[in-house]
Amino acid sequence: MSDVIHFKRAEQTFQPYSGQPLERAAICRLIGTEASSTMGAGLARFDNCSISWTVLYDELIVVLEGRFRLRLGDRLIEAAPGDVIWVPERTLLAYEGDHACVFYALYPVDWQTRNA
Numbered sequence: 001m002s003d004v005i006h007f008k009r010a011e012q013t014f015q016p017y018s019g020q021p022l023e024r025a026a027i028c029r030l031i032g033t034e035a036s037s038t039m040g041a042g043l044a045r046f047d048n049c050s051i052s053w054t055v056l057y058d059e060l061i062v063v064l065e066g067r068f069r070l071r072l073g074d075r076l077i078e079a080a081p082g083d084v085i086w087v088p089e090r091t092l093l094a095y096e097g098d099h100a101c102v103f104y105a106l107y108p109v110d111w112q113t114r115n116a
Contacts, residue, residue, distance in 0.1 A: 005035060017044065017051070024049040025095075033109050040109040046097030053095065057111040059087040059104055066099035 007030050014026035024047055031041040040057075046068065061068070063079045070077040070085055071094040079085060087093065108114065 005031075012043065014043070014045065018053075020049050020051065023047065025051055031109070036109050038109060039105060039107045040111075041103070041105045044095070044102050044104060046095055046100045046102075048098065049096065051095045052093070054092045055087055055089060055106075056115045057106040057108060058089050059106045061085040061087065062103040063100065064103055065101040066097055068100040068102055069096040070094070071096060 012028045012030075014022065014028045016022045017025040017027040020026075026045045028043040029040070030043065031039065033040075043064075047066070050071065061070070061079075061084070063081050063083045063085075065081060068079045068083075070079070070087070072091065077085060
């Protein structure tokens, strides 16, 4: 089991996400398989982009900043800071936002290996 980890805001590093420019979509992976055998977590930013994806894990999204949108076919969830969204495994969606920053937690952390 790993030790408690403190992720200081000033030390969090964002990387481009899903082939988008850093200013449109970025991700900061905080908890992965190196720290946990069960769950993953991180931060993501979305601004003026739409990223289609089928989640291969259960995901919980907490909106921290801006306006976040989750597009589910004909359904659109518009979320503001403090809103929480539960996304079950195998959901087809698109992540969108306007200056949005979200915290996400997912299970299982090893979803990539399980779906290889």
